[in-house]
Amino acid sequence: MDVLVWLIPVSLFLGGLGLAGFFWALRKGQFEDPEGDSRRILNPDYDEKPKD
Amino acid sequence: MSLAETPRLAACPACAAAPAAEELAARANAVEGPGTVQLSLPTIHCAACISAVERGIARAPGVRGARVNLTLKRVTIDVEPGTPVEDLVSRIEGLGYEAHELDSAALTATETDRRGSDLLMRLAVAFFANMNVMLLSVAVWAGAEGVTRDMFHWISAAITIPTVIFSGQPFYVSAWSALRVRRLNMDVPISLAIILAVALSLWETTLSGKHAYFDAALSLTFFLLLGRYLDYRTRASARSAAQELTALEVPKAWKLVDGAETAVRVSELAVGDLVRVRPGGRVPVDGAVVEGTSEIDRSLMTGESLPVFAGPETTVHAGEVNLTGPLSVRVSAVGRDTALHRIADLVAVAESGRANYNSLADRMARAYAPVVHVLAAATFLAWMWVSGGDARLSLNIAVATLIITCPCALGLAVPAVTTAASGRLFRKGLLIKDGTALERLAEIDTVVFDKTGTLTMGLPEPVDLDDLSRRDLEAALALADASSHPLAKALAKAGRERGLRPTPATEVAEVPGFGIEGNVRGERARLGRAAWVGADGVPETATYFRVGSDDAVAIRFADTIRPGAEQAIEELRAEGKRLILVSGDADAAVRAFARRVGVDEVISEALPEDKARIVAELSADGRNVLMVGDGLNDTAALSAAHVSISPATALDAARVASDIVLMGKDLSALGDAARTAVKARARIKENFTISTIYNVVAVPIALLGFATPLAAALAMSLSSITVSLNALRVR
Numbered sequence: 001m002d003v004l005v006w007l008i009p010v011s012l013f014l015g016g017l018g019l020a021g022f023f024w025a026l027r028k029g030q031f032e033d034p035e036g037d038s039r040r041i042l043n044p045d046y047d048e049k050p051k052d
Numbered sequence: 053m054s055l056a057e058t059p060r061l062a063a064c065p066a067c068a069a070a071p072a073a074e075e076l077a078a079r080a081n082a083v084e085g086p087g088t089v090q091l092s093l094p095t096i097h098c099a100a101c102i103s104a105v106e107r108g109i110a111r112a113p114g115v116r117g118a119r120v121n122l123t124l125k126r127v128t129i130d131v132e133p134g135t136p137v138e139d140l141v142s143r144i145e146g147l148g149y150e151a152h153e154l155d156s157a158a159l160t161a162t163e164t165d166r167r168g169s170d171l172l173m174r175l176a177v178a179f180f181a182n183m184n185v186m187l188l189s190v191a192v193w194a195g196a197e198g199v200t201r202d203m204f205h206w207i208s209a210a211i212t213i214p215t216v217i218f219s220g221q222p223f224y225v226s227a228w229s230a231l232r233v234r235r236l237n238m239d240v241p242i243s244l245a246i247i248l249a250v251a252l253s254l255w256e257t258t259l260s261g262k263h264a265y266f267d268a269a270l271s272l273t274f275f276l277l278l279g280r281y282l283d284y285r286t287r288a289s290a291r292s293a294a295q296e297l298t299a300l301e302v303p304k305a306w307k308l309v310d311g312a313e314t315a316v317r318v319s320e321l322a323v324g325d326l327v328r329v330r331p332g333g334r335v336p337v338d339g340a341v342v343e344g345t346s347e348i349d350r351s352l353m354t355g356e357s358l359p360v361f362a363g364p365e366t367t368v369h370a371g372e373v374n375l376t377g378p379l380s381v382r383v384s385a386v387g388r389d390t391a392l393h394r395i396a397d398l399v400a401v402a403e404s405g406r407a408n409y410n411s412l413a414d415r416m417a418r419a420y421a422p423v424v425h426v427l428a429a430a431t432f433l434a435w436m437w438v439s440g441g442d443a444r445l446s447l448n449i450a451v452a453t454l455i456i457t458c459p460c461a462l463g464l465a466v467p468a469v470t471t472a473a474s475g476r477l478f479r480k481g482l483l484i485k486d487g488t489a490l491e492r493l494a495e496i497d498t499v500v501f502d503k504t505g506t507l508t509m510g511l512p513e514p515v516d517l518d519d520l521s522r523r524d525l526e527a528a529l530a531l532a533d534a535s536s537h538p539l540a541k542a543l544a545k546a547g548r549e550r551g552l553r554p555t556p557a558t559e560v561a562e563v564p565g566f567g568i569e570g571n572v573r574g575e576r577a578r579l580g581r582a583a584w585v586g587a588d589g590v591p592e593t594a595t596y597f598r599v600g601s602d603d604a605v606a607i608r609f610a611d612t613i614r615p616g617a618e619q620a621i622e623e624l625r626a627e628g629k630r631l632i633l634v635s636g637d638a639d640a641a642v643r644a645f646a647r648r649v650g651v652d653e654v655i656s657e658a659l660p661e662d663k664a665r666i667v668a669e670l671s672a673d674g675r676n677v678l679m680v681g682d683g684l685n686d687t688a689a690l691s692a693a694h695v696s697i698s699p700a701t702a703l704d705a706a707r708v709a710s711d712i713v714l715m716g717k718d719l720s721a722l723g724d725a726a727r728t729a730v731k732a733r734a735r736i737k738e739n740f741t742i743s744t745i746y747n748v749v750a751v752p753i754a755l756l757g758f759a760t761p762l763a764a765a766l767a768m769s770l771s772s773i774t775v776s777l778n779a780l781r782v783r
Contacts, residue, residue, distance in 0.1 A: 004200075008207060012184060019180045026169055026176075036122030039099035045107075 089129045089137055091144065092152045096125055101149065108147045112140060127151075171284055174219040175277045181215035182270040186765075189267040193762045205257040208266040212250060219273050220246050222280060238417040238463065241424040245451075245458040246272055252451045255444075263448060268455045268764045275772045276463040283467035283487070286474050305336040308380060318386070325383045329374045331536060331564075338385035341366045345565030346377035347537065359538070361565050361581065376537050377564020411488040412736055413466045420462065428454040431755055445757075452759040456750045461771035465739035468779035473732035476782060480721040482697075482712055489711035491736070492695040493729035495676045499624050500667060500689070502681035503635035503645055506699060507719070508611035512539055512593060514546045515610045522552070524605055528597045530557035531568040531579040539595045539609060540568065540579070567595070575600035582606075592641055613649060614699075616720030621649055623723025630675070634658050634666055636685050664688035680722070681710075697722070732782050739775045746771040 025031070096105065102120045105127055109118040114135035120127045129140060137153050144151040188204045196204060220243070227239035246269050253264035306313045308326040318336045321327065326342065329335050335348070347359040350372050359375055362368060368381060432450035439445050474484040484490060501507050517525065529547040532540040533554055547554070557577070560570030567580010577599040582589040585596040587604030593611075598604035625631060632653040635642045642656035655666060663681075667689045670677050679686070679693035687709045690696040696710040699717075714721065750767045753759050 004203075008188075011187070012211075015180055015184055019176060022176050023173065026173060031169075031172075033121045033123045036102060036120060039102060039122060042099045043103055045103055 089131055089135075089140060089153070091127050091129065091141065093120070093125050093127055093144065093149050095150045096120065096122065104147055105144060105149060108143060109140060112143050115140070168284060171222070171277065171281045174221070175274070175281050177215055178219040178270060178274040178277055181211050181219075182267070182274045185211055185267045185270050189761065189765070192264075193760075201262075202257065202260045205253070205264045205266070208264065209254055209257055212266040212270055213254075216246055216250055216269055216273060219277060223273075223276065236418070236421040236425075238413070238421060241421050241454070241458055242272070242276060242463070244425070245269075245454045248451050249455055252447055256448070259444070261444075263761050265451060265455060265761050265764065268761055268768065271765060271768050272455065272458060275461075275768065279463040279467040282464075282471045286467070286471050286484070286487075306330070321383055321386050323383055323386060327381050327383060329368075329379045329381055331374055331376055331378060333374055335368050335370055335372045335374060335381065337381065337383045338369050339367070339381040339383045341368060341379050342382045343380040344378050345563075346379050347375045347565055349373040349375055349538070363565055376535070376562065411466075412491055412733070412740075413462075416462060416740055424454065424457045427457060427751070427755075435757070449754070449757045449759075452757075452764060453751065453754040455764050456754045456759060456767055457747055461743035461746065461768075461775045462740065464772055464775050465743060465779075466736055468776050469732050469735045469739065469782060472779050472782040473728055473735075477721070477725055477728055480724055481718065482714055482721055482725050484712055486711040489695055490729045490732050492676070492711070493678065493726060494733035496629065496678040496694060496726065498630040498632065498670055498675045499678045499680065500632045500634055500670070500693065501621075501651065502663075502679075502683060502686045502689075503633060503637055503642060504611065505682040506680055506686075507614055507617045507633070507649060508645070509614050509717070511612045512542045512609035513612050514543050515608050517546060517550070517607070520605055520607065524597060524599065526552050526555045527557070527572040527577055527599055528579055528607065530554035530572055531560060531570050531577060531597075534560045534570070535562050535568045535579075537568075539593075542609065543595070543607060572599060592638075592644070610648075611645065614717065614719050616718040616722075618649055619720040620722035621651060623720075624726065625650075627723070627726065629678075629726075632666075634663055634689075636660075636663075636683075658685075660685040660688055664692045667692045678726075679710075697725075728782065735779055735782050739778055742774050742778065743771050 030037070093101075093105065096102070102122060105120050106118050109115055109127065109129060112135075114132040116130040116132065118127055118129045127144075131140075141151045141153060185208045188208050192201055192204055223239045223243045223246070226237065227243040230237040230240060249265040249269040249272075253266050253269070256262075256264050305316060305318050305321060306328040307316045307321065308328050313328055321337060327337060327339070331346065341362055341364050343364065345361070345363040348362045348368060349359050350369075362374075362379060367384075368374075368379070428450050431453045432446050435446035435449050436443065470484075470487065470490060473490055477484060504510055520528075525547060529544060529552055532543040532547070534557075535541070555572050557570040557572045560568060562568050563580070563584075566584040567578055569576065569578045569580075571577070577597070578585045579595060579597045582594075582596050582604075585598050585604050587596040587598065587606060590606050590608065593609045594606045595609070596604050596606050621631060630653070631651045632655065633642065633646045633649075633651045634655045635645075636658050637656060639656040642654055646652070646654045655662075658666065663686060667677050667679055671692070671694065676694040679690050679696040680698070681687075681690055681696070682698050686698075690698065690709040695712070697712040697714060698710040699714045699719075712725070746767055750759070750763070753763065
């Protein structure tokens with residue numbers, strides 16, 4: 001059971017990483033135009049300012 | 053999970069707001085100072101549209117950059133100072149998309165956006181913590197013992213305590229504000245359950261006890277936050293679209309100073325100023341005409357469909373539309389003192405009646421919250437007595453009872469149904485502005501319709517054209533073609549559709565406020581108002597025509613029926629609703645119209661006060677009235693009714709007063725809305741029943757002390773999922 005000493009912090013760290021990633025996306029406004037973003041990916045133009 | 057699928061934003065918030073848009077197109081206001089311009093693009097829909105608009109606008113002079121938001125159907129343009137907005141609008145229209153300027157000041161969406169991402173963040177934290185603690189709990193349920201169990205409990209505590217403090221805040225704040233005024237709401241038992249569960253579990257952990265409810269406290273927080281977030285999304289999308297409509301009416305006026313026109317904000321006008329009202333423009337203030345003659349359309353104010361003459365000395369009111377000639381108006385009242393705002397006062401009086409409405413959720417909470425507390429307290433005391441003073445055991449059982457009875461599924465019951473139902477109605481073009489509107493819509497038994505602009509489009513079309521000779525018609529068309537008056541335009545359009553060719557006419561001149569005259573076949577011909585043409589007036593909306601010394605002929609007009617109006621009336625009647633048509637228009641016109649659409653009860657020539665009174669009387673008789681109206685004269689009635697609907701073409705004030713806004717032109721969605729509302733209410737009630745059944749089964753187990761954290765977790769998740777799935781059946 002000694003492995004738990006490692007596994008639990010590792011799992012918490014990974015989960016926390018996901019949470020931090022979500023926060024980052026939220027702050028960067030990636031949920032502001034979900035409709036548009038899903039279409040822009042089909043666009044051949046180079047999009048130099050993905051956020052605004 | 054399709055539950056999280058929230059309605060998309062305004063499909064076409066601006067398409068129908070034609071009057072305001074026309075007004076905007078007439079203005080040539082430039083951007084003041086550097087900054088951003090927002091334009092609404094109601095018809096944009098694809099990947100190609102995005103790049104077309106962005107690239108097209110980037111080439112315009114003075115534009116630094118543009119970004120389309122497809123979700124909001126809006127483009128934000130970064131411009132240099134002094135760039136005329138009109139150029140940008142016409143450039144986009146040149147690309148084939150409708151564009152309307154939005155008043156950025158009115159779009160204060162930032163506040164609500166911030167609240168939304170705040171809730172989402174709390175939800176994410178709760179989810180993360182819940183999943184981790186669940187993993188640890190599964191190990192405990194599977195039989196972890198001794199030191200391992202204690203360690204798992206300690207780790208759970210370390211995750212749970214900060215999460216509960218952070219994520220549970222919305223509940224604590226709301227519970228506290230209710231308690232402060234000595235009331236109970238649903239958030240009180242929620243907060244109590246979360247806090248007690250965490251406190252007890254911590255105590256148990258320090259005593260290396262067997263049961264800890266950390267996972268239950270977190271599930272509770274997570275599921276309830278989810279309900280809160282769904283609720284928020286439904287409201288926010290409706291609010292933002294409604295806001296967009298408001299922003300369409302940029303309040304500006306043309307002030308005359310020494311004969312020169314300058315654009316000013318309506319709020320800057322003072323009594324005694326002179327303003328110019330252009331043909332097609334809306335009168336911004338109350339005042340008297342000083343110069344010019346024209347006809348004005350009062351339909352939004354009074355419901356009267358016939359344009360009235362306006363010349364020097366005529367009093368005009370804010371909200372009326374100037375039709376033919378330019379008018380100079382001496383301002384007699386601005387802002388709060390205008391007739392427009394006096395109607396707003398009527399609204400405030402009428403509204404106080406509706407504030408008393410108790411939503412199903414409120415009623416449930418009021419019945420439920422005390423039961424939860426009493427039950428938990430009674431359990432504690434009973435077990436203290438049974439166990440002979442074992443506080444730890446009694447508290448454990450009391451907390452288990454509190455968690456199991458806690459309205460977790462109840463918190464989801466209403467928002468999940470409302471989200472599903474308003475999403476469905478949104479696709480049909482109905483925007484639900486108020487949280488309880490659907491419930492109220494489900495209760496209606498009487499529908500009161502306004503006529504002009506609601507059941508009709510406010511666009512006249514000539515009738516009985518066959519009664520006129522082809523010769524007369526073709527001569528009349530020649531004159532009608534030269535005018536921008538709505539009746540003349542309708543006549544010209546109808547003539548062209550019949551394949552008539554206008555007789556060549558010379559010296560055609562419009563006499564604003566009276567009509568058009570010109571030489572046809574060598575004789576003087578006039579098309580216009582009865583007295584000016586020299587004809588006997590008929591009671592309906594009509595224009596008159598005379599060539600030389602012939603007898604004058606009347607060309608009658610009827611308002612176009614709004615598409616879907618007949619279907620909506622048919623469906624509502626089939627559902628057994630009492631239908632009443634109330635209009636400010638002349639009796640003959642209203643009765644003729646009522647026969648066409650098939651409404652039997654008619655009340656005509658109603659003043660705004662009358663409309664509100666009729667609705668109030670019906671309500672006093674115990675009827676639940678749905679008011680459908682669009683004019684300023686309807687606003688008081690809209691607010692007095694049990695629930696109200698207005699089309700997007702309605703005046704600002706009417707849209708604000710109503711609970712539901714109809715985005716498209718088509719009225720046929722009304723019948724479906726009523727059915728969906730009834731279905732939604734049935735689902736909400738079913739959801740309440742489902743969660744009550746869970747309680748009836750689980751509470752005795754908890755009371756007897758057999759409830760384990762595993763049982764609590766199961767009961768909570770199962771009831772929440774059942775309730776959500778049931779809600780989806782509304783779609």
